[in-house]
Amino acid sequence: MTSFSDLVVYLPDWRNRLLTPKVKCGILVYMEIDTSRLRKEDYACLVAGYALLISIFLPWYRQGIFRLSGWDVTKLAIILMIASFVCILIVIATAIGIDFAEEYGFALVALGAASLVSVVARVFVRQSGYLFTYGIILALLASIAVVVAGGVKLARMYLLPTADHSM
Structure with missing residues (x-):
């Protein structure tokens, strides 16, 4: 059984950008909002x-x-x-x-x-x-x-x- 932390994919510079969660193929990924x-x-x-x-x-x-x-x-x-x-x-x-x-x-x-x-x-x-x-x-x-x-x-x-x- 996989845990929640195994399903999360982080972008390498996730601290510097505003990220929104998105579920893609059962995996939670983060999309970048670029103003x-x-x-x-x-x-x-x-x-x-x-x-x-x-x-x-x-x-x-x-x-x-x-x-x-x-x-x-x-x-x-x-x-x-x-x-x-x-x-x-x-x-x-x-x-x-x-x-x-x-x-x-x-x-x-x-x-x-x-x-x-x-x-x-x-x-x-x-x-x-x-x-x-x-x-x-x-x-x-x-x-x-x-x-x-x-x-x-x-x-x-x-x-x-x-x-x-x-x-």
């Missing part, structure tokens, strides 16, 4: 993803002492949650070194646009007697940031003539 692979649009996408996720649970409307969060107001909050998770997962995949993360600019633009339409619809179809609060403004700004980050990622892939996309 030098990330670009400015990746950081913007990460911040926008977290802001979009947080904004779902913040109050969007208020009337007196009553507050309505984005989760309470709209059933389309699932779109916001999916967009935020996709943003975060694409940045993590890029940091780990998965190559397919470069091609998901269109997914970011599409999910960001869907979340932007959802938030703008809630702005125009406001609850009667309720006032806007900071949650819906944060959701609006984060949705715009997701669209912009996805657009920059698309521009780097398809519009820039260089073969090296590491800038």
Whole structure:
């Protein structure tokens, strides 16, 4: 019978880098998160993803002492949650070194646009007697940031003539 220490494979310089565990073929290995692979649009996408996720649970409307969060107001909050998770997962995949993360600019633009339409619809179809609060403004700004980050990622892939996309 093998012990847990027999199943762990360490990288030689494991103390100097941030490592995450991963099970591969029944063996626990550590994957390296290299932040030098990330670009400015990746950081913007990460911040926008977290802001979009947080904004779902913040109050969007208020009337007196009553507050309505984005989760309470709209059933389309699932779109916001999916967009935020996709943003975060694409940045993590890029940091780990998965190559397919470069091609998901269109997914970011599409999910960001869907979340932007959802938030703008809630702005125009406001609850009667309720006032806007900071949650819906944060959701609006984060949705715009997701669209912009996805657009920059698309521009780097398809519009820039260089073969090296590491800038």
